Amino acid sequence: MCLFSPDSRKKLKKFWKLLFIVALLVAFELNPWGSLISLDSHPRVAQAGKKDWDKSDMNGDGVVDQQDLRLFSQELGLVDETEWTDEQWCQYIESHPKKKANYTQLFAFISDYYECETTPPPITAPTLSNPTVSEINLPSATIGATIVSDGGDPPIIERGTVWNTTGPPITEHQLAEGGTALGSFSHVRTDFTGLVAGTKIYFRGYAVNYSGTGYSPQGSFIVPDPLAVNHANNYPTRLALGPNGQLFVSDPKVKSIFIYDTIIPNQPPQPTRELKGLYSPLGVAVDSAGYIYVGNAGIGNVEKYTPQGKLVATIGQGLIRAPVDLTLDWDNNLYVADSKSSVVWVFQPDGTLLRTLRNGGLKSPMAVEIAYYNDGTGPIGELFVADKGNYLVKVFDLQGNLLRSLGGFPTKGGMMGTTWYWKGKFISLQSLAVDAQGNLHALDIYMNKIQILDPVTGVYIADYGEYGTGAGQLKLPLDIIINNAGDVIVANFDNRRVEVLP
DSSP states (O other): OOSSOHHHHHHHHHHHHHHHHHHHHHHHHHOTTTTTSOGGGSHHHHTTTOTTOOOOOTTOSSOOSHHHHHHHHHHTTOSSGGGSOHHHHHHHHHHOTTGGGTSHHHHHHHHHHTTOOOOOOOOOOOEEEEEEEEEEETTEEEEEEEEEEOTTSOOOOEEEEEEESSSOOSSTTOEEOSOOOSEEEEEEEOOOOSOOTTOEEEEEEEEEETTEEEEOOOEEEEOOOTTOOOSOOOSOOOEEEOTTSOEEEEETTTTEEEEESOOOTTSOOOOSEEEOSOSSEEEEEEOTTOOEEEEETTTTEEEEEOTTSOEEEEEOTTTOSOEEEEEEOTTOOEEEEETTTTEEEEEOTTSOEEEEEOTTTOOSEEEEEEEEEEOSSSEEEEEEEEEGGGTEEEEEETTSOEEEEEEOOOEEESGGGOEEEOTTOOSSEEEEEEOTTOOEEEEETTTTEEEEEOTTTOOEEEEEOOBSSSTTOBSSEEEEEEOTTOOEEEEEGGGTEEEEOO
């Protein structure tokens, strides 16, 4: 049973509506803008909980002034701002840098109000980082560092590097780089001299301002072995023997000279050292002191290296075009077969041009070989030249006079003229060697065959070698050499190996 009649309920609803309207009017009268501003839009509330919100305007009147300072001092437990002296307020804002993030404007007001003097940052020596090293090719290497800060005392008046072998370096081997700017720098140092492979070098960057010298962290590197083997000898081209019986093999595609301490028949040889970073090396020779001469076809010269692999001289720059083969006489004069210039250049040990061999009309000389004979009065040297374009071996004395020519192009004969007579003849003469008995070995790249000839008459004695890919077979052979043991070693180019022929 309902307590109110329908009319009573209608009157009650009207009453509640009227009461709600009256309440709104009263609220608007007390705060006429309150209904137009949301709670979240109030500056103090909207920023609540944000870590970096500046709470300097503590009374919310839009101005940061002494009233806010008073409220702040009370938060600190003071009666008011006057409880602290000017000096105490200045010390407070100086010693609370983290709190400044939340009271940036108020701290600025305090500093201005109490006329605080800001303590300048401390002045120090420069700060450096990131020691770097590159292009290690001793005695030179590129080293450097990064200057992070000038220490608050500009300018940088000097920067550079220091090094030693005991670490950490401070002033030993100091060298200025020349710049004075912040940031990364590096420079080439050429004073890493007299250091053996495996030595550890310690280095640091340094920078100087008027307050002192700053250093980077310490870096280090190991002195590399310039003759360490890093590649495979895939394209053996030219051969030479060293004074201690080592074999030197050029590889123009790999751009190296490979050095073999031993060559054992029927065993794949392994290089023990490698002279790297060359530019299309072809001919190679080694003198009695172990200096290595490399015919550089890419530039057109002969480069001379120490036994340790250091470049010490260039020979024939501007003259030589294609130094395909090199040899040395007993006086260490250098003979260069230049196939493009069709000459043999002869240089003295100091690199001075001694003579040019053109006698007999050389045409694309491919190899040079010196043999010594004793005529009863003493050793006499003869220079054998593989004159490929003329299908001949031409023999000169060491003063450059033409003595004789051997060989010629094969002839046809026999029934129907189908038989080739090649013995003692050449199609594509590539390399020469003289054995201990004085016999001449002539390699023909077209026939993949080596003929043994009388060095005086050119008469055929014997031959060996055949085309193929098996052991002892030849495929594009580019050079032969005979060692003191009588082994015939071949640069078997298209078979991509160096081997001793049976």
